[in-house]
Amino acid sequence: MKNIVYKIVFVSLIYVVSACVDNFDEMNTNPNLPTAVPLENHLAGTIVSFDGSFMAISNSAITISTNYIGDRWRSHQPDVSNTYENIQSVGWGGYYTNMVDANDIITKATAAERYNMVAAALTFRAEMTQIATDLWGEMPYSEALQASEGMLRPAYDDQEFIYNEIISDLKTAADYFKEGHSDPIGSVEPFYSGDVNKWQKLCNSLRLRVAARISYVNEPLAREIIKAVLDNPGDYPVSEGIDDKAEVTYAGDNTWQIGFWYWNNLLGHSGGGTRLVNMLKDYDDPRLERILSPAESDGEFRGTSRIGRDPDPALTTESISYWNKNYYLVNGTTGPNIHYRHSELGFLKAEFFLRGLYPGGDAAAQQAYEEGVYSSMKELSIMVDGSQQISDAEISAYLVNDATSWSGTDEEKLDKIWNQKYLAMTFMANEPWAEMRRTDTPLSLPELGSFYDGHNRGPFRLPYPNDEALMNSENSKEFFDRQFEGDFLWGGQLWWDTRTGVN
């Protein structure tokens, strides 16, 4: 009897322990999430994810500096000291995780010899990196993204190095596109539903954007890029019309409400900024009433501002201009986040010609400038209620006004290019803010009354996220120190920011 019992005990133990662990690998395979996904769906996820963090901008450092967006609430007025206080760099981590995504796509697409997919991912990687480094300046790049190799505290690279990487990514992508591969990018991606040719044009257009940005700090390289692109329209085609825009349009049906429009307009949280409203009014610009609605109280267009502000108790929620909802409610959506508009190309080329960065001279510059204005008028007058786009006649009339016509000294012409570019980039955030810091036109002003007093320009860059001080303290120390020396948001001009006399 005893022996039998011992045997039962023994056999049972062996059974329980050994026989059943065979299925452990299967049991510990996650049934909820995929271990592999199609590259098309991953690319789309990467673009939408980055777009949500960076293009649906709610960052007050940027909105205050660019002043496209006003301030609705009177109740903020008595105490503006904390205006810049809650500015946080929430996007920082989003940039890096989306970079991991882009690298994953590039690795897998390369292995599968899907070079159009590689090129699209490289193009987007470059766009992401340019946006990020234009916000923060020096960042970890060469040692970044290597957590899986145990690199948890990557060193920082200077911005010139990062820009060279951007330039190289775009060049590599442009050359892949040039080769004319047939693999699909996939219809899921939100820019062009997989139109390879449009991706190719975006890639080369972004090369010109990059060239303009570095043109004051590394003119030879800027010339080289511009020449490579504009000399070879067959190999390196650029944006050809307003349909070549790169936008992410959200469904707006409560599943996808992210978007510049949603936060700033649909909820009525904010109205038009003073500078935007005043520029459009001063220029007698037909875009004014396409973009903005008149104040409820008296039908006037009136912007609000947090910069240079003298609190105006007369302003109420009824006496300011909100956005024209007919403009952005396109197809029942909450409006697009804009990555690229064709009008930008006109203004880039106009600057290149005017500054002699590419041969063509004043006549070519004028043509490019007028193309830019024309495209912008069309881009900003697509209305949901079917009302007429701004007519060619209106545009022609606009281009002979003193304030907006191609006239004056070269310097005045540059100012006109840049002011028009500012208007054309309405509803964008990162790119106009970067251009305002490069060109000083229009001026980016600081807020008065902030406890960061004594500045004559708006912030120079975004602060580093506090986590970098906590978790990467040695590498980031130098940059944090400089950030705080410069009053938090004024911690040094970026590498390509050659403005003088600014603080």
Place this chain on the structure above:
Amino acid sequence: MLFNINLFSQSRAVTGTVTSAEDGSTLIGVTVVIKGTTSGVTTDADGEYNLMVTSENTTLVFSFIGLKTKEIAVTANKNSYDVILEPSDLNLDEFVVTAMGISRKKETLGYSVQDVSGDELAEVKPTNIVNGLSGKIAGVQITNATGAPGGASRIVIRGNGSFTDSEPLWVVDGTPFINFSADNGPMSGADFGNGALDIDPSNIESISVLKGANAAALYGSRAANGVILVTTKRGKASKGFGVEVSSAITFDAYPYLPDYQNEYGGGSTGSEYYWNQHNAENGTNLSYQQYAEQYGYNFVDGQGAGVNDATPSSWGPRLDAGLMLDQFTGENQPWVSRPNNVRDFYETGITTDNSISVSNAGEFGSVRAFFNDNNVVGTLPNTDYRKHTFGFNSDVNLHERLKLSTNLNYVINKSDNLPAQGYYGDAPNSPQTGVTFMPRQVDIKPLEENWNSVNEFGYPYNFGRGESPNPYLAARNTNSRVRNRIYGNVVLDFKLTDWLTIRGRAGTDQYNENRKTRILELTYRATDGSGLNGTFNDQNLMGEETNFDFMAMFDKSLGDFRVDGTMGANMMTAKRMNNSIFANDLVVPNLFTISNAKGVQGVTQFESEKQIHGIYGAVNASYRDYLYLSLTARNDWSSTLPANERSYFYPSFSLGLVFTEALDISSDFFTFGKIRGGWASVGRDTSPYSIQPTYQPLGSPWEGNGIFTLPGTLPNQLLKPELSKSIEIGGNFKFFNNRIGLDISYYNVRNTNQILNVAVSQASGYNQVAINAGEIQNTGVEIILNTTPIQNNDFSWDVDINWAKNNNSVNSLFGDLETYRMSSMWGANIEARPGQAFGTIIGNSYLRDDSGNIVVSNSGRIRRENNQELGNITPDWIGGITNTFRYKNMSLRVLVDAKMGGDFVAGSIRWGGSGGALAFTAEDNLRETGHIWDAVTVDGEPNTNRISAQQYISDYSRTVQNWVVDGSYVKLREVSLGYRFRTPASYSVRLSLIGRNLSILYRHKENRYGLDPETGSGSGIAGLGYEQMQIPSARNIGARVTFSF
């Protein structure tokens, strides 16, 4: 029964009844002896005795096993003496339930185990059983999260040993029980409680707390944080047929609220300071009335059309100064203070608790059935918590060698609304967010009466447009819950020989829970004008854990040696499922069904499964009655770890020596002495799917396609099991014939290889990386002192003290990682940093120059410095003292418990400060005179800028440094005053007046805001140490009557 009677003429009969102090039952077989003789009797079936005494100076001695011996002096004029015998707390034969449900003498253990009797828990019964342990066990820290009905409480033994989950394993009648935690972060939300809520305190015989790894090692992986062993009441105690009925009603009232100011109402720039400044700067001569209505506050639509009427905080004009202003209640209303407007929002909570149990015991074995109805009406309007518990257990002797035991519990846990709390932005279902810091002039009554109506502008009736709607509307946006849970086991014992028993046990714990969150359409007109027609989320949760054990138990004596032990195998399977459907907008307003969803019908799915297989063995050997040795060993195989790390082995041993026995030095003064020591290790696995990389869907499908990104957490294919190693030494000492008992323990626990998702520099490509982290060490001392200062015929006084001090140290993290952040709120982080105790509070502080002066901007506003160490949440010590007085049939028990040291982050200072609601924002005429920071400017000049109170408090309340408050407290935790009626011996009736949380007897002087320092959100680690708009706890008082026969 009489022996040895002398029939002297002076002899007389002395009679009486002997009853038990524990339950009032009459005691049969109590020995009654005349002191100094062998003459005596035993009590009869009715507990009565009848004894002839002869001399005048006779003393009777009453003794009974398990009860304290009592002496009664017989006086000349009295012939009847009823005697109540107390349970003998210090009895040498005290048994406790230890690992695997084995009952052992405390004296034989080489480690510390402490228990609480079920009666003690049941009398002053908390809704959450965890709260019933507060102050009663040395080294156990309870965090009673909030006053929400059915809210979660957290229990930690011997300090936080883990960065992620420090709570002990719960075992009910031998089978593990899921005490899932409400892992609410500091921003909180609805508190759905912790799993132990499903254990009804009335149904408990005892709770043993196995504190250290030595005691717990047999339970395997999850026992590293200790074990709470719950033994439910069984039928065998009843000796035949028995019934017990117990009913209580208690009231929750007088919530612990912060101190409010009552001098200034809603608005902005409304104080005299601004008024004077305005007139001076503009050369005007506005009266205060004129200034107030033009610049301070005037209501139009509550949306910004008036003066500061959208988001009014209490920075408006002075109250009770004769002003007349337009308010949400009408135009030109008197501007007066309403000191009780917040307090009036809370209603008196009512808890009714009714239990009935029937049992029978006999030759066949025993059975017991139990039912409890626990019904709580919360202190917030429209909140409740109801729980029905059905319990059944039996021990049936199938054969003289075969015994079948069953334990079955069925619990229905139901609430129509568990309110959200904490501050998390738009909080449509958190009345607490709307009411806590509302403007001081707001009249709460009209809000209640008009919660369902809109004003002339179409906006919901409210005092403004706050973060949260009208609190009475928020209370109608419900979080309901229904949970059905079954747990229990079936045990078959086969007694093979006298010394060997084979046991098979199958146990399960499973629950299905449905949670519904519904937000009414009206809400969206209130908070953001988004025009939504309502939203809902229906969540179905399933949890299941099954355990199969097969074990052999032996017990054999050989001369002076005795050996007993257990060998067994366990297979544990845990499954979880979490599915939800939701709609972010509706077609037909307020019809909360998925087919009514506007836009995409939202769906989420999650399921997980894991298994642990273990084999274990334990041997306890003793020599005579003084030397005890225990050895345990266990090997686990967990499905969650990489294949080559899946198996892990961990042993333990302990030794106890009763030196008073060994050296034969026991005396009346030094009755008993034992020293003990042990070493143990426990391994531990991780959660499922931690090692495999996956993609994750990004939100809802994008134009019909699933789109994906890589997750922010990098999984780790090289994870090792966690390992906890501990040593424990201690001693038990008893003096004056057990009138004083002292138990001292010292422990040192090192937890290594903790599996963590640790936040890293995001530039590494990931927000978090799964790692085996370094080492956390807890060392501590626990002292348990039980004394009986007074004990005589009618009166006794017992004092029981528990005291524990735990030193926690994060010895190392991982590689060059600098910190592990556990949670974060508004820039106040709670972190683990190498070289410091767990729970360092990190945040900004005033910027100071090299001489230590505060630095302000040139306009006199505060500057700050980030990432400063501001405090630590770990307490210095915790303890409790219970005084029990018994006088005849009456007893009074008073429990006071304390936590000393340990900071918390008070979000109330942030929001009650910047909102101008709390008393400190209006003290010392601040709002008339303003404030000048005692500081230097950034240019190095002495600061002379005078700023308004509104600016000063804004500077103050936005500085994290000022939110860190010493959380020390002493609380009057429990009081019960009981009276047992004189009844015939066949039944008993006991009536008690009971109270819980009656008073905060002490708060640290830093806590000048009136905050309840015992606070947290949920029972997980994420909400630990944060106070912020939680539902306040209240004083609980009531009565209980217990009837049994």
